[in-house]
Amino acid sequence: MADTQDRNTQSSTAQTVISIDAMGGDSGVAAVIGGMAKSARKNPNIRFIVHGDDVQIKKLLKRKPDLAARTEIRATEQVVAMDDKPSAALRRGKKSSMWATIDTVGQGDARVAVSCGNTGALMAMSMVRLRKAPGVDRPAIAILWPSANPSGYNIMLDVGADIKANAQDLLKYAIMGASYARNGMGLKRPRVGLLNVGTEEFKGRPELHEAAKLIAAVADVSDLEFIGNVEGSDIPSDRVDIIITDGFTGNVALKTGEGTARHVSKLLKRAFSHSPLSRIGALFAMTSLRRLSKQIDPRRVNGGVFLGLNGTVIKSHGSADATGVAAAIKLAFQLAQNDFAEKLTARVASGLAASKDALSNKDEASE
Amino acid sequence: MADTQDRNTQSSTAQTVISIDAMGGDSGVAAVIGGMAKSARKNPNIRFIVHGDDVQIKKLLKRKPDLAARTEIRATEQVVAMDDKPSAALRRGKKSSMWATIDTVGQGDARVAVSCGNTGALMAMSMVRLRKAPGVDRPAIAILWPSANPSGYNIMLDVGADIKANAQDLLKYAIMGASYARNGMGLKRPRVGLLNVGTEEFKGRPELHEAAKLIAAVADVSDLEFIGNVEGSDIPSDRVDIIITDGFTGNVALKTGEGTARHVSKLLKRAFSHSPLSRIGALFAMTSLRRLSKQIDPRRVNGGVFLGLNGTVIKSHGSADATGVAAAIKLAFQLAQNDFAEKLTARVASGLAASKDALSNKDEASE
Numbered sequence: 001m002a003d004t005q006d007r008n009t010q011s012s013t014a015q016t017v018i019s020i021d022a023m024g025g026d027s028g029v030a031a032v033i034g035g036m037a038k039s040a041r042k043n044p045n046i047r048f049i050v051h052g053d054d055v056q057i058k059k060l061l062k063r064k065p066d067l068a069a070r071t072e073i074r075a076t077e078q079v080v081a082m083d084d085k086p087s088a089a090l091r092r093g094k095k096s097s098m099w100a101t102i103d104t105v106g107q108g109d110a111r112v113a114v115s116c117g118n119t120g121a122l123m124a125m126s127m128v129r130l131r132k133a134p135g136v137d138r139p140a141i142a143i144l145w146p147s148a149n150p151s152g153y154n155i156m157l158d159v160g161a162d163i164k165a166n167a168q169d170l171l172k173y174a175i176m177g178a179s180y181a182r183n184g185m186g187l188k189r190p191r192v193g194l195l196n197v198g199t200e201e202f203k204g205r206p207e208l209h210e211a212a213k214l215i216a217a218v219a220d221v222s223d224l225e226f227i228g229n230v231e232g233s234d235i236p237s238d239r240v241d242i243i244i245t246d247g248f249t250g251n252v253a254l255k256t257g258e259g260t261a262r263h264v265s266k267l268l269k270r271a272f273s274h275s276p277l278s279r280i281g282a283l284f285a286m287t288s289l290r291r292l293s294k295q296i297d298p299r300r301v302n303g304g305v306f307l308g309l310n311g312t313v314i315k316s317h318g319s320a321d322a323t324g325v326a327a328a329i330k331l332a333f334q335l336a337q338n339d340f341a342e343k344l345t346a347r348v349a350s351g352l353a354a355s356k357d358a359l360s361n362k363d364e365a366s367e
Numbered sequence: 368m369a370d371t372q373d374r375n376t377q378s379s380t381a382q383t384v385i386s387i388d389a390m391g392g393d394s395g396v397a398a399v400i401g402g403m404a405k406s407a408r409k410n411p412n413i414r415f416i417v418h419g420d421d422v423q424i425k426k427l428l429k430r431k432p433d434l435a436a437r438t439e440i441r442a443t444e445q446v447v448a449m450d451d452k453p454s455a456a457l458r459r460g461k462k463s464s465m466w467a468t469i470d471t472v473g474q475g476d477a478r479v480a481v482s483c484g485n486t487g488a489l490m491a492m493s494m495v496r497l498r499k500a501p502g503v504d505r506p507a508i509a510i511l512w513p514s515a516n517p518s519g520y521n522i523m524l525d526v527g528a529d530i531k532a533n534a535q536d537l538l539k540y541a542i543m544g545a546s547y548a549r550n551g552m553g554l555k556r557p558r559v560g561l562l563n564v565g566t567e568e569f570k571g572r573p574e575l576h577e578a579a580k581l582i583a584a585v586a587d588v589s590d591l592e593f594i595g596n597v598e599g600s601d602i603p604s605d606r607v608d609i610i611i612t613d614g615f616t617g618n619v620a621l622k623t624g625e626g627t628a629r630h631v632s633k634l635l636k637r638a639f640s641h642s643p644l645s646r647i648g649a650l651f652a653m654t655s656l657r658r659l660s661k662q663i664d665p666r667r668v669n670g671g672v673f674l675g676l677n678g679t680v681i682k683s684h685g686s687a688d689a690t691g692v693a694a695a696i697k698l699a700f701q702l703a704q705n706d707f708a709e710k711l712t713a714r715v716a717s718g719l720a721a722s723k724d725a726l727s728n729k730d731e732a733s734e
Contacts, residue, residue, distance in 0.1 A: 085569065148630065160564055163572055197527055197618040202452065205530055205615065232622030236630040248572065249619050251564040252612075255599030256620045260627040263515065263603040268635070277651050284648030 015047045016336045018329060019110035021101040022052030023079040024117025026319045029053065032116065033060040033067075035325020039333070040067045042326075046333055049104050051076050051097040076100050080121045082318060089121035090128060098122060102129045105311040111336035114328050116316040123161050123306060123315075130311040133341075135348045138162045138169045139308035140247070141315065142180055143254060146261075148238040151185055156195075156235060158247040159254045159304065165246035167210035170194065174215045175351035176307040176344055177242040178224040183338040184305070184331060187241055189223050193230030195245035195253070203229060211244075217358035222351045305331070308348075312341050382414045383703045385696060386477035388468040389419030390446040391484025393686045396420065399483065400427040400434075402692020406700070407434045409693075413700055416471050418443050418464040443467050447488045449685060456488035457495060465489060469496045472678040478703035481695050483683040490528050490673060490682075497678040500708075502715045505529045505536045506675035507614070508682065509547055510621060513628075515605040518552055523562075523602060525614035526621045526671065532613035534577035537561065541582045542718035543674040543711055544609040545591040550705040551672070551698060554608055556590050560597030562612035562620070570596060578611075584725035589718045672698070675715075679708050 022032045029052060036048055047070045050057060054075035061068040078096035080089045093099055098117050105113045106129045115122050123139070132139055140158035147154040157173050157180075158165060165173070174192045181190035194212055196204040201212070212228060219226045230240050232253060245253070272282040306313040312335050316328035335341075389399045396419060403415055414437045417424060421442035428435040445463035447456045460466055465484050472480045473496045482489050490506070499506055507525035514521040524540050524547075525532060532540070541559045548557035561579055563571040568579070579595060586593045597607050599620060612620070639649040673680040679702050683695035702708075 083567070146630065148633070163564060195619060197530060197615055200450070232619040232624075233626035233629070235623055236626050245619075248564055249616055252562060252599040252616050252620050253623045256602055256623045257599075257627045259600035259603050260624045261631055262600070263513065264628055264631045266515070275654070278654065281648040281651030284644050284651060287642070287645065 015045055016333055017047045017049060017110040018332050018336070019101050019104035019113045020048055020050045020329075021097045021113070021115035021117055022050050022057055023076075023097040024082070024115065025316070025325075026082070027116075027321050029056045030060060031321050032325050033057065033064070034322030035320070035329060036071065037064050037067045038322055038326035039329040040070055043330075043333060046070070046329070048072070049074060049110050051100040051104070052079075053097075074100055074104070080118050082118050084118055084121055086118075086120035086124035089118065090124050093121065093125065099125055099129070102126050102311075102313060105313070106130055112312045112314060112332040114314045114316060114325075114332050116318055116320050116325065116328075118318075119160065119304075119315050122313065126306055126309050126311075126313045130309040130313070133308050133310055133345045133348060135345075135352050136172055136176075136308035138165060138172075139306055140165075140169075140173050140176065141304045142177060142307050143304045145235055145243070145254075145257065147236045149241065150238075151187075153185070154235065154237075154241055154243060155181055155185070155190075156243040156245070156250055156254065157307065158245065158250050160247045160251035161306065163246070163248040165207070167207045167214055170207065170211035170244055170246070171214040171218065171351070171355060172308065172348060173244045174211075174224065174226070174242070175218065175222050175347050177244060178222055179344045179347040180305060180307060180340070181241055182223070183340045183343060184335055185241075189225055190241040191225045191227050191239070192219075192242045192244060193227050193234060193240040195235075195243050195249060196229040196231065199229045199231060201228070214355055215244075218351045218354045221354035222347065305335070307344065310341065310345075312336070382412055383700055384414045384416060384477040385699050385703070386468050386471035386480045387415055387417045387696075388464045388480070388482035388484055389417050389424055390443075390464040391449070391482065392683070392692075393449070394483075394688050396423045397427060398688050399692050400424065400431070401689030402687070402696060403438065404431050404434045405689055405693035406696040407437055410697075410700060413437070413696070415439070416441060416477050418467040418471070419446075420464075441467055441471070447485050449485050451485055451488055453485075453487035453491035456485065457491050460488065460492065466492055466496070469493050469678075469680060472680070473497050479679040479681060479699040481681045481683060481692075481699050483685055483687050483692065483695075485685075486527065486671075486682055489680065493673055493676055493678075493680045497676040497680070500675050500677055500712045500715060502712075502719050503539055503543075503675035505532060505539075506673055507536075507540050507543065508671045509544060509674050510671045512602055512610070512621075512624065514603045516608065517605075518554075520552070521602065521604075521608055521610060522548055522552070522557075523610040523612070523617055523621065524674065525612065525617050527614045527618035528673065530613070530615040532574070534574045534581055537574065537578035537611055537613070538581040538585065538718070538722060539675065539715060540611045541578075541591065541593070541609070542585065542589050542714055544611060545589055546711045546714040547672060547674060547707070548608055549590070550707045550710060551702055552608075556592055557608040558592045558594050558606070559586075559609045559611060560594050560601060560607040562602075562610050562616060563596040563598065566596045566598060568595070581722055582611075585718045585721045588721035589714065672702070674711065677708065677712075679703070 022029045049072045076097040080098045104110045141161045142157035144153040181187040215226045304315040389396045416439045443464040447465045468480045471477045508528045509524035511520040548554040582593045671682040
């Protein structure tokens with residue numbers, strides 16, 4: 001076993017291996033292999049272990065000799081379906097491509113796992129195979145949200161790993177989110193906001209009041225700036241980098257944002273095909289409109305990251321095409337290069353220690 | 368006191384009086400009087416009782432003799448500020464324009480109250496002065512959401528009257544929302560969906576599972592169609608008319624939708640000013656773009672309605688201009704014409720009776 005020092009040196013020079021689930025996405029195996037091919041073309045330091053139906057995979061790799069040379073196929077028989085309950089997938093799915101994808105990270109053969117499959121099943125299997133990181137009770141799913149910030153994105157978590165979160169969970173989401181922002185987006189001291197129904201301190205549920213105190217207490221040691229409560233309208237804004245919430249609220253917000261963006265895009269298309277004049281206008285503005293549609297395209301921001309496990313797992317959109325899968329792989333590579341899983345665990349430990357110190361300092365005058 | 372029959376006859380022939388709070392909005396008294404003037408021009412059957420600083424109001428009404436002739440001014444001294452806590456507003460605000468606006472409905476001098484002020488204070492005062500309607504434990508705020516439906520809007524509630532809602536509350540939101548859809552939008556048998564993190568029955572919190580059973584049991588007697596769980600992405604869709612949720616989730620979803628629409632609009636403007644060609648395109652497409660911006664303009668859908676009180680109160684956006692205030696007044700007039708408050712109370716009673724019958728039929732074989 002290499003120690004952390006060794007691993008750091010290794011990761012910056014050697015090839016990085018990504019474990020990929022070829023099955024279970026709405027767009028089929030071709031989209032996954034297509035995404036791998038895109039990534040392989042752009043990045044010479046990436047290798048793959050791909051899991052699934054080897055007949056299909058071999059057929060698709062035949063015309064991609066460059067990708068095939070950097071890909072190991074591990075055949076699996078079962079597929080976790082999109083509508084499988086997580087509990088059923090766990091009971092029956094140990095021979096599935098999804099389990100094998102995670103298992104490969106657990107064994108140390110790959111640094112990061114990527115799957116387009118059923119989110120609930122992927123989280124359940126990840127919890128069982130990789131186990132929760134020390135100090136974490138509820139792992140979380142973090143996503144990138146198109147925003148007015150220079151990077152173009154904000155981070156939000158949890159968006160659906162668990163439907164509940166208490167104050168301690170929200171504290172850890174803040175620490176984990178900040179670590180992700182540093183390693184995935186290069187932000188040194190990310191601004192963290194707590195999603196609430198108003199910016200005033202007295203607003204919202206009791207666990208949010210408590211979480212606000214806890215996060216404020218660890219801000220320095222966790223290298224984050226706590227800006228207090230934020231509202232739904234702040235999620236795409238440039239006054240915050242990371243939005244912290246429970247998985248129920250986060251999931252509703254995420255899907256509401258996607259639905260709204262889709263609705264506006266539909267209205268926009270209709271506006272531009274409404275009259276001959278507007279159709280001429282669309283022709284003139286085509287380049288600008290294409291850039292806009294890229295900016296709000298959910299496929300570009302593809303890749304929810306599971307935080308709080310012993311290993312990194314990336315959930316790609318179920319309906320991701322090759323572009324979406326490639327975006328998820330790019331993120332996987334970046335996190336692997338930065339030894340993200342190890343750094344996150346260290347951050348949670350130091351944050352919790354600081355939080356306990358702050359609490360005991362408050363309770364009693366310490367010597 | 369007129370009985371219901373009398374009142375029905377009256378409302379369709381006589382003038383409808385709306386009680387309006389001139390103070391407390393971000394855009395000042397001028398926006399409120401401007402909105403009243405717009406409404407008065409379009410609607411000969413509307414009269415106003417307006418509450419606030421009579422010097423300012425008289426000055427603004429001077430150049431609007433037609434509106435002045437249909438407006439009674441009731442001077443008040445205090446104003447509830449946007450950042451007043453609801454409890455403080457209640458304790459100290461009995462001489463405020465907001466209290467007087469609601470009181471006028473409580474006394475029967477006007478059918479509906481409209482205010483642009485502090486939502487929390489308005490709800491707290493409405494609860495104290497008008498009291499909860501029989502059978503309602505938690506009143507709710509319902510808003511209109513731009514959607515792909517023929518009317519252009521869906522209804523969502525609660526968006527922030529209370530941060531909690533149990534299964535019984537959610538049931539009543541469904542009944543009240545359906546009554547609002549019938550009287551405010553003319554939908555005979557509106558489709559009701561329960562906001563959740565997935566469409567499968569087993570998803571989400573326990574109170575949602577219970578609420579789903581309760582709503583399904585009253586669907587027939589409440590003249591609604593229950594379509595089960597919906598997700599955030601369904602809020603602007605045409606597969607549902609009414610979205611039911613607790614006030615915390617609803618408030619976050621509402622503000623997330625507004626924030627996303629605003630972000631996309633900003634990107635759109637930038638896209639059209641990016642190059643000389645795109646600026647020419649914008650010129651050609653101007654009419655279509657204006658129509659689009661109307662469709663996604665929050666001022667047009669202005670007007671959250673407080674449901675579950677003995678009387679109808681409409682909360683207009685704090686930042687509403689004259690167009691926004693006029694939209695809220697239009698809705699107020701329509702609901703007053705339909706004797707909405709009385710119909711809603713009757714609907715809650717019949718729905719609760721049906722719900723109890725269904726439960727007792729399930730528990731024991733009834734004779």
